[in-house]
Amino acid sequence: MSAEIYGPEHRIFRETFRRFVANEITPNVPQWEKDGAVPRELWLKMGEQGFLCPWIPEDMGGLGLGFEYSVILNEELIKGDAYGFGVPLHSDVAVPYVESYASDEIKEQWLPKCISGEAIACIGLSEPGTGSDLAAIRTKAVKEGDEYVISGSKVFITNGILADFCVLACKTDPSAGHRGTSLIFVPLDLPGVKRRALEKMGSHMQDTAELSFDEVRVPLGNLLGKEGEGFKYMMAKLQRERLEVCIKSQVMAEECFKEGMEYAKERKAFGKPIGDFQANAFKLAEMATDIEFGRTFLDSLINDFINGVDIVQRVSMAKYWLGEMVNRIAYSALQLHGGYGYMEEYRICRLYRDVRALSIYAGTSEIMKLIVARNMGFSPM
Ligand SMILES: Cc1cc2nc3c(=O)[nH]c(=O)nc-3n(C[C@H](O)[C@H](O)[C@H](O)COP(=O)(O)OP(=O)(O)OC[C@H]3O[C@@H](n4cnc5c(N)ncnc54)[C@H](O)[C@@H]3O)c2cc1C
Numbered sequence: 001m002s003a004e005i006y007g008p009e010h011r012i013f014r015e016t017f018r019r020f021v022a023n024e025i026t027p028n029v030p031q032w033e034k035d036g037a038v039p040r041e042l043w044l045k046m047g048e049q050g051f052l053c054p055w056i057p058e059d060m061g062g063l064g065l066g067f068e069y070s071v072i073l074n075e076e077l078i079k080g081d082a083y084g085f086g087v088p089l090h091s092d093v094a095v096p097y098v099e100s101y102a103s104d105e106i107k108e109q110w111l112p113k114c115i116s117g118e119a120i121a122c123i124g125l126s127e128p129g130t131g132s133d134l135a136a137i138r139t140k141a142v143k144e145g146d147e148y149v150i151s152g153s154k155v156f157i158t159n160g161i162l163a164d165f166c167v168l169a170c171k172t173d174p175s176a177g178h179r180g181t182s183l184i185f186v187p188l189d190l191p192g193v194k195r196r197a198l199e200k201m202g203s204h205m206q207d208t209a210e211l212s213f214d215e216v217r218v219p220l221g222n223l224l225g226k227e228g229e230g231f232k233y234m235m236a237k238l239q240r241e242r243l244e245v246c247i248k249s250q251v252m253a254e255e256c257f258k259e260g261m262e263y264a265k266e267r268k269a270f271g272k273p274i275g276d277f278q279a280n281a282f283k284l285a286e287m288a289t290d291i292e293f294g295r296t297f298l299d300s301l302i303n304d305f306i307n308g309v310d311i312v313q314r315v316s317m318a319k320y321w322l323g324e325m326v327n328r329i330a331y332s333a334l335q336l337h338g339g340y341g342y343m344e345e346y347r348i349c350r351l352y353r354d355v356r357a358l359s360i361y362a363g364t365s366e367i368m369k370l371i372v373a374r375n376m377g378f379s380p381m
């Protein structure tokens with residue numbers, strides 16, 4: 001994010017969080033990668049320091065900080081090697097639905113816990129049968145007396161193993177297409193909820209789960225907002241989620257580039273640094289140019305988002321472009337490392353694996369292009 005957006009208070013916050021990451025997170029990443037999850041204590045420590053959901057207004061127990069602070073947290077986690085850690089998903093993707101649409105009772109009970117780390121959130125949109133086409137979800141919530149009875153399953157759910165509740169997309173009226181979609185707040189310790197951890201290509205320290213719901217009963221008051229409005233809420237909130245993924249893509253591209261640059265200067269072949277071969281120097285020049293374009297685009301989006309400008313079209317463009325760009329940069333930076341790039345002890349190896357999902361989750365590159373093209377007046381299928 002460009003320097004002028006930051007004041008001294010942002011810099012202090014960044015420094016404090018950077019120290020926290022250096023002391024509490026980075027040294028433990030290799031172990032958590034092996035464990036396939038971070039310990040709950042880390043969430044509690046983050047909460048204690050005010051690093052979870054810092055945007056929640058003060059009258060709801062939060063710090064009432066601007067989106068810039070979410071950007072700082074996201075950036076510093078990546079720089080400190082915690083690329084896969086599901087804090088942004090909790091703080092900036094799932095919890096905002098609760099803050100915007102939950103009943104006062106749910107907010108009073110759960111938001112303080114989301115801030116302290118006692119409650120971890122996840123969001124369940126994707127299903128085994130559909131991810132891109134959210135109007136086709138089949139998890140259903142049927143009214144019985146003063147309860148919803150929920151049956152169905154969700155897949156690829158970030159934080160799904162550790163989470164205490166899920167913002168769950170369900171069909172309350174299966175005959176009404178996307179207008180029959182509602183969001184329901186579902187605590188995950190209820191009878192009928194099952195979780196299965198999924199093994200992934202990358203982001204190993206992040207737990208990802210399949211969740212199944214077998215006649216799970218929640219009070220009607222757990223509905224988020226209004227019945228049938230779920231699709232509208234998702235479309236509104238997905239912009240923030242996509243912006244988060246853009247930030248991640250850009251910062252991970254910058255980290256890959258840094259690794260490539262350093263290696264190109266120190267590694268010698270045929271008697272000179274490999275960066276001095278024209279093919280490699282030109283590749284690094286291309287990477288630097290991509291990163292410069294990405295940073296400029298991203299900063300202008302962050303600025304617009306903070307100022308309340310509608311970013312639907314541009315964030316869709318950025319999500320696809322940055323998601324593809326970071327994959328190109330990771331590929332080239334690994335190639336510069338030769339055989340060492342394929343070895344776990346080199347940082348680029350993990351970066352390469354972990355960037356792969358950036359062009360997939362929160363809407364694939366193809367779906368982003370679909371949105372952009374539709375806004376340009378075309379009707380692609
Ligand atoms: C690491 C990770 C974490 C995730 N976390 C979450 C989470 O916390 N919560 C959650 O709900 N989901 C999560 N997801 C799911 C993610 O959002 C979906 O994987 C994504 O939206 C794509 O859906 P799909 O996998 O079903 O692919 P599909 O929709 O089956 O698509 C398959 C392919 O077809 C292409 N395609 C589909 N439709 C079109 C079209 N109209 N035109 C052109 N191409 C098309 C897609 O781009 C893709 O390449 C996560 C995924 C991953 C990998």
